[in-house]
Every structure is written in structure tokens, then in C-alpha cells.
Amino acid sequence: MDLAINHGEIFGLVGPNGSGKTTLTNAISGFYPPNKGIVRMAGKDITGVAPHKVARLGVARTFQNLALFNGMSVLDNILLGRHIHMHPGVLPTMLYWWVARREEIANRMIVEEVIEFLQLESVRNELVDGLPIGLKKRVELARALVSEPRMLILDEPMAGMNQEEKGYMARFILDARAERGISVLLIEHHMDVIVGICDRMLALNYGEMIAGGIPKDVVKDPRVIEAYIGGGAHG
Template identity: 65%
Template sequence: MQHPTALVAASARASDSAAVRPEALACENVSRWFGGLQALKSVSIRVGQGEIFGLVGPNGSGKTTLVNAITGFYPPQEGSIRLHGDRIEGTRPHKVARMGVARTFQNVALFRGMSVLDNILMGRHIFMRPSALAAFFYPVWAERAEIENRRKVEDVIDLLQLQSVRDEHVDTIPLGLQKRVELARALAAEPRLLVLDEPMAGMNQEEKEYMVRFILDAREELGLTVLLIEHHLDVVTAICDRVVVLNNGKAIAEGPAREAMSDPAVVAAYIGGAAHAA
């Protein structure tokens, strides 16, 4: 992989890929309450296969709640969610993972005290079937599976250029690399839909540009569909094919990133009124 260029260079590639795609994810009129608070209010989105689709909005707008509904952590009380045509609302998180959905989290959620390699290997857990019988017949049964799992992990390490820190404890590496390790762990699960919850939070400009390049490379090489929550709007406009903007649990704009972000309702949501935009 070449050294990352400016984020604006990725924008042209994102806009060039806006052709009509088969549907990977569809949320229809999804609503979710927490006690008397309605966090999502009849939100509908459609994400095409191979698309990078952005979820944008101020803090508390419902972005993470929608992702948690999709991944099974907080099922919606109303509405439907389809993954490649199959209804998944109410499906438990581990079953959603086995259907090809992997995610990263807003706060780094790595296993402290473990190496980079072991953290990434944990992403293969959905393919592992441990048992006493497999351990007893390890040379003819479990060894083959272990070799295959490690080969997949090494492929991800190469893709994300983590060779130099593969044996380091995750506690000792910088935040930018920790975020990359978390991305690697998600990719190790071989997802069809990759959900990234603020993957660039806390990063400097150089780290952001590296992460943008890695996300684009992963999408291209692995054929992923990406659902991206991100507050860095330069990143959103650079790599997202389309976005939906949420505010107070409602979708207030949807479309190509630059068009949606310039919508007066979006400007008002972010800075308190279109009149202040100038």
C-alpha cells in the first residue's frame, strides 16, 4: 500500500462508485425506546452491496442506537431490518455475527494484557468449535483448523500493515494502532457487512489518512459493505458513497455526502441555524 494521500483524493473514488447496487442492508421504520425516551423514530435506510454508507449526526442523535439495533444488542420495538434479504431484527448478537456482520466500537474494546496477534485471532471465534474430543485428536482434527485460522489472521495483518507490532501487547501501542488492531479483529471475522463506530476518534490527521486508506483497501480487496459512524466530516465526504443524517432520533437528510451535509436542516442541527453558516 502506498503512503496515504489527502482525504479529498478519496472523494472522487467514492463518488465514482455511486452506481445502483443490490441491497445489502435495509432498515424500515425502525423505532427504539429506552423508558420514556424515544431514541429512534421510524428511521429507514438502504445500503447497497459494496457501498460505504455514512451515519452522521450530533451526539445523541441515535447513530449508535441504530447500529445496536442492526447488530442485535438493542432490538427495535418497531420496524424491520433485513440483511441481504433476510429479516434479522431480534436476532441475538452472536447469530448476527455468524450471518456476516462485524463491528468496531466507539471506545477501543481490545483485550488488555494480550498481544496484537491474539486480539486479532479472537475475531475468528465464530469459526472455532472447541471441544474435548477435538483437543484429544488435535493432530488430525483441530490442528488443521488452527492453521487455517492463523493463516486468515496473517492475511489481515499484512493488509493493515501490522507486522511490526504483531507480538506487542495492545496496552503498549499508540491509540492509532489500537484502532487499527480493532479493525483487523473485525476483518478477521470475514464479514460481509462491516460496521465502524467512530473508527477515527482521537486520531491526528496523519492517522486518519492511514485509516481512510485501510478502509478503502479492505472494501476493495474483501468486497465489503461498510456502515460508518464518524464525526470527522472531512472523512465522511471523502469516502462515503451516501450518508443519512440523524437528529433527535429522526433522519433529516439522505443522499450523496456533500449534498446531504449542505442541507439547511443539517446545518441547523450542527450549528444552530442556517443563518449562522456564513
């Protein structure tokens, strides 16, 4: 693998199941230390850095399989995304009303702003358990955004969505980039989404790069067509 994602860029990553997309994102976010090679964030070597430290450097992600906490409200799930910015301790607790309370209010303000941004006001107090898949994906995106990332990794954020829900999610991703200056690594099987919102893309198959560049050109590449239609790594 050899790729670079520019500041403020939406970069698409595609490939059949088993091609290495999630493994690559796990290496970037610190879940899998690579056997060789270097991962850099804004020029800083973060190879093998623990996931919580990578998160503090400004990398947030959503997951292919939803990682929400059932039995908790939408609001509480989103609040968990602020944990990397919280500084618990004995002294702040003792001085709660003028130290810890001030921090809590600041965190709440950021959370409420993201709830409004993603149009989740109507379900903010509902349990996530009973929400439709489209709203659950939006809650997970909100939890990632409240961490105030510089890089956002989205692992199939539109899986299971209908066309209308996909349209909403695509708009939210574009708005997050435009309003917050976030770089986005987007893993997605929906080629119409990749072509529609990504600046550049990379196609993988069997753990190797097979094509990269402008999305409308990459999707026409015979190697990409072969990987998806005739004999690629499926399953």
C-alpha cells in the same frame, strides 16, 4: 428510520451526540431489539436475533470506545476475532493433530494475512496497552476483518486520530471494500472523511432522519448545518 445499504457500499451515518447513531447500529447488530420495524440482512429478517448469531451471519463491528483486551498482545486480540469460526469439542481435541491443528493453522493464516493487510507486523507481539490510539483502532479493525464479515459497522474509527492517521484508516477502509467486497456502515464526526470515502450518507438529529443522499450535497443541507452548528443535540 428507513435505510438500505447496498452490497459493496460505504454508507456514512452522521449526527450530533445523542442523535441515535449508536442505538441504530445496536439494533442492526442485535444488541437492542427494536420496538417495531424490521432489520434485514441480504433479504433475511434478523430482527431481534442475538448478537452472536448476527455475527455468524456476517456482521462485524468496532466500537466508539475501544474494546481491546489489555494485557494481551496485538496478535492475541486479533485472533479473538476468529472465535465465530472455531468449533471446539471433545472429538477435535482428541484428534488434535489432524483435525484441530488443521483448523488452527487455517485460522492463523487468515489472521496473518489481515495483519499484513493493515501493516501491523511491527507490533504483532506487543501488548495493546501501550500502543498509540491510531494503532489501537487499527487492531480493532483487524479483529473485525478476520471474522470475514459481509457487513462492517465502524463506530467512529477515527476518533482521537491526527490527520495522517485518519488518512491511513480511510485508505484501509477503501481497500477492505475493494479487495473483500465488504459493505461498510461508517459512523463518523469528521465530515471530510464522510465526503471523501462514502458513496451515500444519512444525517440524524434527535433520533430522526433529517437528510440523506450524496455526501457532498447532504453536508450543505441547512438542516444538517443547523444540527451541527446551531441548536442540535450536543453533549
